Amino acid sequence: MSKNTSQDHTHHHNHNVCIDSALATAETLCVEQGQRLTKVRRRALELIWESHRPLGAYQLLAKLAEEGFNSAPPTVYRALDFLINAGLIHKVESMNAYLGCAHADKEHKGYFLICDDCHNVMEFDYQDIHAALIAKASKQGFELRAETIELTGLCSSCKDGSAGASA
Amino acid sequence: MSKNTSQDHTHHHNHNVCIDSALATAETLCVEQGQRLTKVRRRALELIWESHRPLGAYQLLAKLAEEGFNSAPPTVYRALDFLINAGLIHKVESMNAYLGCAHADKEHKGYFLICDDCHNVMEFDYQDIHAALIAKASKQGFELRAETIELTGLCSSCKDGSAGASA
DNA sequence: TTTTAGTTGTTATATCATAACAAAACATAC
């Protein structure tokens, strides 16, 4: 279908490409780092990648349970912890939900644009802003370690009227 | 004691000034807007302002309960909702906790520096970053409405060794 | 004083997350 760059998370794209590439990256990274991408972890990652909308821990748990996985909370939180530590997903703090990371292979922070209408979330590139934040922090003598940058509003698709809920 | 500008949230300042000025601003704003700063709401605001560390809803609830206020969760969440809507406090999403706003009288977003060590949080000024974010968002056709900007790390006091927990 | 809107009380429950310990699976060395 349409182009599918890392910035193209619109309503109209071949989402299988996102999933496949995320899974391929995950495999590679885990092998490189001697980490085990077990069944639950792998399936959790796939389920999170089923859309560009963040998935809640208990939504994920329900999906895993349907498929016969153990359905107690620790199962899903362990999988989430693993995936976050491996850099394969991000937690969206303002939603208490989890999102596949499209740049797992690059060291980066998650900066997000969150649509209030369709709830799709896309990561955006941020080097200049990141630099400005570091400068601002250090001007106050503050040593920056982590950043939570989550912007909400209306994505272009939703602004144009097509209230949506696609991948 | 020391100076007390809006940027001076170090360990050494006369915190009563912060509280008094926050309360005075709150009174004024509520009157202007025809809002009622009732007893619980007022006391909740004072308790949140007891430090520059964000306060959890249930911590606040406990303090209110000690003082004879009703001790069911809706009490505190209602007060928090009111204070947030009035612009008198912010929610720190990454901590699920609530912080007094030192600029309630100015239309603004909350951009925070959160110390991992002493847990003090200070708001910082952001006009240039805000502008950059708007530009970045609109380049993607995204219409920005709200921003969650929460930076964690080490504040200057804690970096200098004096692990701390003052107001 | 009646009405109305806003606020608070109360009970119940939804939602998000972790502690603690037992059992199983896996990797490695022998």
Added chain:
DNA sequence: GTATGTTTTGTTATGATATAACAACTAAAA
């Protein structure tokens, strides 16, 4: 291949955060 240690998963329980729904009360307006 079996003993050993490590990692992962199962299980039970509980902690932490937040809201729904409806009743009672209170202040302000008509």
